[in-house]
Amino acid sequence: MKVVLQTVKNAHVDILGKTVGSISNGYLLLVGFTDGDNREIVTKMADKILKLRVFADEKRQINLSLDTVNGDIISISQFTLYADVTNGRRPSFINALHPHEAEPLYHFFNQELERISGKHIETGVFGADMEVYSVNDGPFTLVLDSKELFS
Numbered sequence: 001m002k003v004v005l006q007t008v009k010n011a012h013v014d015i016l017g018k019t020v021g022s023i024s025n026g027y028l029l030l031v032g033f034t035d036g037d038n039r040e041i042v043t044k045m046a047d048k049i050l051k052l053r054v055f056a057d058e059k060r061q062i063n064l065s066l067d068t069v070n071g072d073i074i075s076i077s078q079f080t081l082y083a084d085v086t087n088g089r090r091p092s093f094i095n096a097l098h099p100h101e102a103e104p105l106y107h108f109f110n111q112e113l114e115r116i117s118g119k120h121i122e123t124g125v126f127g128a129d130m131e132v133y134s135v136n137d138g139p140f141t142l143v144l145d146s147k148e149l150f151s
Helices: 039-051 099-117
Strands: 002-015 018-023 026-032 053-056 062-065 072-077 131-145
Touching (some): 002 039, 018 072, 053 131
Parallel strands (some): 026 072
Antiparallel strands (some): 002 018, 002 026, 002 131
């Protein structure tokens, strides 16, 4: 499982010109899955994300959590996180988990974020052609890879 986490001042996702998810201050999460990902990994990733301290305090030190700043989350499925561009010029997506396996994990991930945080999680629509808009805060971007974090 890979997650690209960006701190944002606001973000929203549109499908066919209609906004389907929107947040102000918080996290924009781009979420992808690969073979071997399971509910245990998803739960660990959700917990890790919610406990990170990546927002600046009054001294401009990266010290505050999402909960401390009363931030929100928008989660977008993103199979392209597992693109392989080592050969040729066209990405291969062979390492991305098949959609019929990835979609339940994506929904479970969002449910875990809600369960652990006690907050509603905004989302895109799995598999849809989405337009994602964000105003990054910093910008501050992290890439979290379950194979590095939990192996």
